[in-house]
Amino acid sequence: AQSVTQLDSHVSVSEGTPVLLRCNYSSSYSPSLFWYVQHPNKGLQLLLKYTSAATLVKGINGFEAEFKKSETSFHLTKPSAHMSDAAEYFCVVSPRGGNTPLVFGKGTRLSVIA
Amino acid sequence: GAGVSQSPRYKVAKRGQDVALRCDPISGHVSLFWYQQALGQGPEFLTYFQNEAQLDKSGLPSDRFFAERPEGSVSTLKIQRTQQEDSAVYLCASSPGQGGPRETQYFGPGTRLLVL
Numbered sequence: 297a298q299s300v301t302q303l304d305s306h307v308s309v310s311e312g313t314p315v316l317l318r319c320n321y322s323s324s325y326s327p328s329l330f331w332y333v334q335h336p337n338k339g340l341q342l343l344l345k346y347t348s349a350a351t352l353v354k355g356i357n358g359f360e361a362e363f364k365k366s367e368t369s370f371h372l373t374k375p376s377a378h379m380s381d382a383a384e385y386f387c388v389v390s391p392r393g394g395n396t397p398l399v400f401g402k403g404t405r406l407s408v409i410a
Numbered sequence: 411g412a413g414v415s416q417s418p419r420y421k422v423a424k425r426g427q428d429v430a431l432r433c434d435p436i437s438g439h440v441s442l443f444w445y446q447q448a449l450g451q452g453p454e455f456l457t458y459f460q461n462e463a464q465l466d467k468s469g470l471p472s473d474r475f476f477a478e479r480p481e482g483s484v485s486t487l488k489i490q491r492t493q494q495e496d497s498a499v500y501l502c503a504s505s506p507g508q509g510g511p512r513e514t515q516y517f518g519p520g521t522r523l524l525v526l
Contacts, residue, residue, distance in 0.1 A: 327511070328511040328512050330514075332517075337519070338519060339413070339414070339501075339517040339518055339519040339520065340453075340501070340503075340517040341517075342514055342516075345512075345514065347511075347512040386452050386453075390511040390512070390513075391511060396510065396511050397443055397445075397455035397458055397466065397469070398443075398445075398453075398455065398503075398515060399455070400445075400452030400453050400454070401452055402451060402452050403450075403451070403452050
């Protein structure tokens with residue numbers, strides 16, 4: 297069975313400092329991995345996705361993530377946090393093989409302090 | 411263009427009432443997914459359609475939950491005899507093709523259901 301573990305339920309950073317949101321996955325196959333962001337009362341928005349091409353994936357708003365098969369990790373980073381980055385972030389795995397619903401982690405709430 | 415829309419955005423129901431939640435996917439999208447998001451949790455899969463065919467309903471928590479997509483476009487999630495544990499945000503997502511592992515799912519804003 298496929299699953300994701302987000303290692304921190306809450307991360308707090310100061311504006312202008314780096315962001316690191318950690319995610320480990322478990323998958324029997326070569327997975328597709330995603331990061332989604334959810335702002336309050338808004339829908340889930342795709343930040344970036346890994347689909348077995350380049351292991352370093354660049355997304356929107358300056359976010360990027362690196363797929364590390366040996367560590368089964370897909371951590372999300374950003375060099376400099378902005379106040380508008382405050383939101384809930386979900387690491388997501390899509391198993392291989394046909395019609396596959398997404399499997400979400402429990403989420404990490406990012407707070408940005410001025 | 412228009413994204414995925416859901417209605418109503420908020421629904422308050424008395425325990426025992428039936429509710430119907432609507433999802434309008436992005437025009438032309440073949441696949442449609444329903445997820446349930448409890449407070450403080452990540453979304454969990456409920457059911458999935460490819461056109462009008464319901465291909466997977468393994469995530470529906472009980473036989474009180476029923477979903478349909480009769481013409482392969484709009485979908486309705488119906489919950490009969492609502493219980494307090496049904497309180498959650500119900501999310502709908504659509505994707506262009508067959509919902510494969512590399513496809514992007516586009517989410518609607520969700521319907522927040524509160525059962526009193």
